[in-house]
Amino acid sequence: MEEPVIEFHLDARTGVSPYLQLVQQVRHALRLGLLREGDQLPTVKEVVAQLAINPNTVLKAYRELEHEGLVAARPGVGTFVTATLTDTSLAAHGPLRLELRRWLTKARRAGLDEESIEALFMTTFRTTAQEDIA
Amino acid sequence: MTSVLRAQGLGKRYGRRWALRECTIDIPAGHVVGLVGPNGAGKTTLLKLAAGQLEPTAGDITVLGGRPGGSPAQLAKVGFVAQDTPVYAGLTVAEHLRLGARLNPRWDDAMARERIARIGLAPAQRAGRLSGGQRAQLALTLGLAKRPELLILDEPVASLDPLARREFLQGLMEAVAEHELSVVLSSHLVSDLERVCDFLIVLVGSRVPVAAETERLLATHYRLTGPRRDPDRLPAGQHVVSARHTDRQSTYVIRTDASIHDPAWTVGQLSLEDLVLAYMEKRPAESRRVALEVQR
Numbered sequence: 001m002e003e004p005v006i007e008f009h010l011d012a013r014t015g016v017s018p019y020l021q022l023v024q025q026v027r028h029a030l031r032l033g034l035l036r037e038g039d040q041l042p043t044v045k046e047v048v049a050q051l052a053i054n055p056n057t058v059l060k061a062y063r064e065l066e067h068e069g070l071v072a073a074r075p076g077v078g079t080f081v082t083a084t085l086t087d088t089s090l091a092a093h094g095p096l097r098l099e100l101r102r103w104l105t106k107a108r109r110a111g112l113d114e115e116s117i118e119a120l121f122m123t124t125f126r127t128t129a130q131e132d133i134a
Numbered sequence: 135m136t137s138v139l140r141a142q143g144l145g146k147r148y149g150r151r152w153a154l155r156e157c158t159i160d161i162p163a164g165h166v167v168g169l170v171g172p173n174g175a176g177k178t179t180l181l182k183l184a185a186g187q188l189e190p191t192a193g194d195i196t197v198l199g200g201r202p203g204g205s206p207a208q209l210a211k212v213g214f215v216a217q218d219t220p221v222y223a224g225l226t227v228a229e230h231l232r233l234g235a236r237l238n239p240r241w242d243d244a245m246a247r248e249r250i251a252r253i254g255l256a257p258a259q260r261a262g263r264l265s266g267g268q269r270a271q272l273a274l275t276l277g278l279a280k281r282p283e284l285l286i287l288d289e290p291v292a293s294l295d296p297l298a299r300r301e302f303l304q305g306l307m308e309a310v311a312e313h314e315l316s317v318v319l320s321s322h323l324v325s326d327l328e329r330v331c332d333f334l335i336v337l338v339g340s341r342v343p344v345a346a347e348t349e350r351l352l353a354t355h356y357r358l359t360g361p362r363r364d365p366d367r368l369p370a371g372q373h374v375v376s377a378r379h380t381d382r383q384s385t386y387v388i389r390t391d392a393s394i395h396d397p398a399w400t401v402g403q404l405s406l407e408d409l410v411l412a413y414m415e416k417r418p419a420e421s422r423r424v425a426l427e428v429q430r
Binding site for chain 1: 164165166300303304305306307308310311312328329330331332349352403405
């Protein structure tokens with residue numbers, strides 16, 4: 001058997017559910033170009049044997065990625081990457097970072113300290129995320 | 135979907151003391167079920183009832199559609215690893231496997247040997263000379279090689295160090311992925327089970343206040359903090375799990391299927407551990423008024 005291309009890890013303290021952490025790690029690897037079209041994701045058995053997590057957690061993560069059109073399952077063989085995330089989003093990083101820097105400067109000038117900035121960002125991030133779901 | 139374990143008003147009494155009462159649960163197949171509760175809550179009693187090692191005093195229990203321990207076929211379908219993963223100290227690892235092969239009609243010898251080799255146990259080693267982690271792995275191997283449809287494990291990791299604990303759960307999850315068996319395992323620590331379970335039964339003081347898929351539990355429980363409020367003034371759909379009050383503030387853990395719109399509350403999510411702890415606090419349903427008055 002070949003070495004898996006990526007290995008997953010779990011952070012217990014993030015509050016992000018384990019299945020979502022797996023989804024995010026695949027997306028992240030796709031963005032960074034660590035995973036490319038045609039690569040095979042670790043099998044469910046490999047992931048659970050490494051992380052000691054429930055197989056359904058891995059299946060759910062892979063289904064979600066499949067639903068997003070990023071991977072495809074070949075029954076009896078494994079799950080393979082079918083799309084890439086690098087070109088479209090990487091190009092947008094630069095301008096977005098610039099805007100974010102400007103916003104951070106403004107926030108500091110308004111007297112916000114690090115913690116207040118983080119709290120403001122996270123609450124806004126969460127409320128918009130919730131509004132998107134609703 | 136078929137049930138792996140169904141209990142209706144199940145109870146077990148030892149003399150005058152109820153070890154388990156009014157237990158009604160229905161667990162669909164294909165889950166890894168965590169049974170959590172403090173020591174002495176009745177976890178072992180429930181597991182032994184499911185394995186057919188105890189007879190119920192009240193109510194009914196069916197496991198994989200049959201009466202626990204009712205027939206040889208039923209016994210072959212259910213594996214049970216008792217507390218402290220018992221093995222025969224005087225027998226070697228190889229002798230354990232031979233014994234397993236003789237006692238179990240569906241014994242998977244290839245799997246047993248492969249697992250023993252992978253774990254690195256010497257077949258000639260006496261079980262009494264194994265470390266706690268190795269002993270647990272041997273007991274797990276015997277439970278898995280029996281090829282049960284349901285494997286029941288009573289506090290399998292309680293006495294293991296963190297590394298042995300992780301290795302044990304890795305092996306168990308690998309087997310679940312490969313053989314699609316259902317598992318019920320107990321622990322007094324939620325943190326042991328959090329990653330491996332997708333269904334949770336909470337057992338407190340011989341009763342089961344809640345049993346559901348973990349995702350559903352996390353999606354329907356909230357912590358509400360705000361100005362002091364009497365529980366009677368909460369909406370009908372919000373069930374109080376635990377409540378604390380100061381002169382000015384109330385903190386509730388509630389269960390509800392609806393979303394919470396009341397702007398007076400700061401609404402927080404709970405971790406699985408906090409959720410279970412909330413159920414372990416004094417039951418609020420019986421004592422909510424008393425609690426409020428005492429603190430006034």
